[in-house]
Amino acid sequence: MKYNQSNGVINSPAIPSISIMFFVYNLVQTRPVMTDDMAVEYLEKLQHIQVSCDHEFYVELWMSALTGLAEECDKTSTDRAQHTLLWKSFVLVKLPSLIEKLELKKSNKLNSEENKYYCHECVINQLFGFKGLINACNPLVENDIFRPEDITIDILRVCLNRKLVRKEFVNRFIELEYEIDVGDTGLTAGAILDDPSRQIIDHLVSTATTSFLHQESRVETIFKLMSEWSTKLEVTPLATLCRSLMDVPTLLDIIHLYRHPSEFISPLERLCNTWTSKTDSKESLLRDYENFGTIFLFLISVIDRYEFHKNIKDVLHDEEGFCYKWLIQSGSTYDIDSLDHEKSIITRWVSALSDASQEIPEDLIRNNPRILIELSPTIFKEALKKVATEDIEIAMISLEPLFTHFIKLHMSYALIGVCQSLCDDILFKGKSSISFKVLNRLILEEAFPNSIIKLIGNKLLSIFDIISENGSLPSIEDTESALRNKIAKSMMIPNWINTKHPAEKLYYRFKIMFKTIVYGGRHKPSLIYEISLSENYLNNDIDTEYEYITGNGGTANNLFDEFTTNPSSWLGPHHLDIELFKNCLEINGPRTFVDLIVEEVLSAGKKGMGIRAAELGASLLTLPIYYTWNEYLHPSTLMKIFFMDFLPSILEKKIDMYTQSYSIGIMTLFILMMLKKDTQSVGGVDVSIDEIVGINNSVDDGTNDILMIDAIMPEEKGGGMEGVGGTKVEIEHFIKCVLSIFKQDTDGDNVDSKVVQNGSKLIDDKVKNESELKLINGPAKGFIDALLIHEDIIPELKSLIKK
Structure with missing residues (x-):
């Protein structure tokens, strides 16, 4: 949104709007992502909300993507290299593809081909002027897979390949050999x-x-x-x-x-x-x-x-x-006496695996591998029963044939259920050191499948932590270190879900993350080091960041040399960590999540940064950050809770300043324009948030693929106005629950004119005409003024200001 600086927005493409930044980071960090068509529709709505011209909008998109890439390149940890690959793929493949499709959607506009080229060439020229950011995307690392200063060349090549720029323009920057497309080398x-x-x-x-x-x-x-x-x-x-x-x-x-x-x-x-x-x-x-x-x-x-x-x-x-x-019962063991056909199979397996010199009968080997996967936990359980009365060391020797056979390549995959069962045994039977010995023996085997370690590694390490807190198991100390080392080595893979956010610190981390994004430009000093930062510093950091981006620098760490580091502090993986927001939503629930957002927007509104906070808050409510289907964590639920349970009480009781209500108004306007069905997008295409995030929450008959964030569901669920994601969110909910508190009531006993919360409870059944006039002419007037920026969104707004 383009507002003046007094409202807390920096009108420079060097500092992209938070809504665009959030969209880009959400696409990269959230799996599964929305489809290209849905992403393009969201971008159209976003550009319409921000009233941005194409050139300005595209520059901010590129800047947001390059920011993510620069942050990853700035990491010094060697295991981050492949994260950088993901961001580079987004910058050089996904983003140009989205821009290309966005241009196709706008093809009905009376723009010539020459004007299209002119727009994108101007964007590239301006982009390459931000030397600090460009340099940060090209780290000079020995033996790195990226060449120094290659990002500009790669951007030019992909843009030329997608016909966003002309060859004559590219020739100004790169040599002829870079223009040659060597083809797909037959990898069809x-x-x-x-x-x-x-x-x-x-x-x-x-x-x-x-x-x-x-x-x-x-x-x-x-x-x-x-x-x-x-x-x-x-x-x-x-x-x-x-x-x-x-x-x-x-x-x-x-x-x-x-x-x-x-x-x-x-x-x-x-x-x-x-x-x-x-x-x-x-x-x-x-x-x-x-x-x-x-x-x-x-x-x-x-x-x-x-x-x-x-x-x-x-x-x-x-x-x-x-x-x-x-998957429903993975790792489960059976009571062998309750089995029929499987009982004889299990008994024969246990017998065959008790003697290393004995060949396994061929009819057992020819059993379908699905049977082995299902029965292997029970086979181990019965084998352990046979040695339960023996000394642990003797028992382990007796079990050696079992280990030898199961570690073979044609059987080792079945150990996934065995390991899950042993982990449960270690956790719930803390004195069962034989289970730990068996698990330790299997995992430390060189031929043990690395893919199984990756599947059970986090669970096993968590169990070790619980054990260490409550006292170690007998005989564990000798081998636990080696086991931890192998698990850690196997688990060193890029994963967006590897950030630990302790539940007891989520409130604190949410607030710090929110404030850092709103006040502090791109960087995250308060996330890296658990220190107290003044908001004056965070405001000044935007200016510092502008100089860093536009200047010739490329080493962001210099910005934080003045701080004393704390090695034990939590290190967030990104400036804008979607995973932290997701964890906060999942653990604390939708109502608390919305409450935290509203609190931060109101706080920022007092300090002149309310617009940036409003954009971030609206993005958190309209873009799915939780990528498995759960109606209570879906944007539909969050928006309904915001409209029905928070907005009325905020406007009546919590607004102290005009800038606070203006900030809440901007956040509401963003959401309403995403809900608006008949809003013409910049490209002339009618879209709604329903089509973008699958706002209906009905579950189909299961014949379709997994319900995605872009799935369009066929019908609404029944239900009243509970605000729990059970029904479709519409602008009428806003008009009924929020706008009515600004309307004058000629009949003090007319309940229908009063705002109703949760479908039944009156916020205040003593509201009179006088208080309503004070509301619209008081601090809450900023709310209406913000909505009037796009006055066509709610036609009833004009009647409210004609007093």
Whole structure:
């Protein structure tokens, strides 16, 4: 939104608006992301709200994306390099793609091709003028995969490739060889299907992270291969692809910048539910089982990485299938006496695995691997029962054949359930040191699957912390260090969900994060160091930041040299940490979340920074930050709570200054314009927040893929005005619950004219005409003035000011 500086907004593209910054960071940090069409529609609405011209809007978009990249490049930790890859993929692939599609939506405007080129060339010229930020995106790191000062070249190449700029313009900056497109080097789905060798599959996966001009086509090829091999039940090449993807975990996040994770999950689920080996050779059979295990663990890894277990019914379509049932009861053990057919299988497995010199009967080996995955926790449970009365060391020797067989490649995938069961045993039976010994023996084995460590690592480390607080288990001290080291080494992968936000500190961290974003430009000194910063400093930091961006600097750490560091302080992964906001919403609930936002907006409104706070607050309420389907954490719920439970009482009781009500008004205006269905966007396309974030909360019959943030649901749920996400949010809710408190009531007993909260409770049944006049002419008048910036949003507004 473009307001004057007295309202707390810096009118320089060097400091992008918070709403644009939040949109960009949310796209990169939240999985799964909205589709390109939904993102473009949101951008159209955003540009209309801000009343920005194309040039200004595009510069802010680029600046926001480059800010995220610069922050990642500024990190000195070696395990952040692949996070940088994700941001660079966004800057060089996702963002130009969105801008290209946004231009296509605006094609009905009477703009010539020359004007389009002129706009984007001006944007690039201005962008390259911010030397400090550009330099920060090109860290001079020895053996780094990025060349020094290559970001400008890459931006020019991708813009030329998408026909956003002309070749003559590009020639001013780069040499001729950079203009040459070497093509896609034959890495097409058809070519790989003809020759699915490990070498070509590895090459496809590795180049998908570095070949930015062809990244989208590489991703499409990966999806085609995944679908084709899953449909044909070809486990050998599919397992090779899954192994390559697990070796480069950040590629999953890059892939999901473009496609929803369920497009991986659906074909793999069908294969894991139905596949049966058709080979007669024992050697080929064991290879098939190894490949099946790799595919199964990859499927579970994707579900775990994006926390889809929280809405498993919407992720997996076959509730009677193996994958669904296993995820519901993973790690469960059975009472062997309650089993029928499986009892004999378990007994035979325990017997066969008790003697290392004995070959496992071939009929047991030929049991479907799904049976082994399901029964393996019970097999271990029964084996442990047999040695329960023995000394621990003797017991471990007796169990050695069990370990030897299960660690083999054609069986090791089944250890995922075993490890989960052993973790539970360690947690709930604290004196069962045999369980720890067994788990320790398995994990420290060199051949133990690294993918299983990644799945259980966080749980196991948490159990260790609980044990250390309550006293260590017997004989654990000797080996715990080695076990922790191996887990830590395996867990050193990029993951947006690796930030610990202790529940007891969420309030504090939320407030600090909010204030830092609103007052402090881009940087986060108060997040890095738990120190007290004055708001005067944070205001001055915007000026410092402007000089840093536009000057020739590139080392942001110099801004914080004056502070005394605290090595034990929490280090947030980003300036704008979506994960912190998500955790606060999930743990504290929607009502507390909205309350925290409103409190910070009111506080900022007193200090002249209310507009930036309003933009951030509105973004938190209108863009989904919680990426699994939960109606109580959805934007529809947050907006209804804000309209019905907070706005009326705020305007009547909590407004002390005009600037406070003006800030709340700007936040409300942002939300209303996102809800407005018939608002013409800049590109001339009618869109609404319903279409962007799937505002209805009905759940379909399960035939569609996982409910995404962009899913458009077919019907409303029933229910009253509870403000819990049960019904669709409409502008009429605002008119009924909020606007009525400004209307004069000619009949003091007319209950219908009074604002109603939660559908039944009157805020104040003694409201009279006099108090209503004071409300609209008092500090709360700023609320109406803010809404009148776009006076067409609520036609009734004009009648309120004609007194």
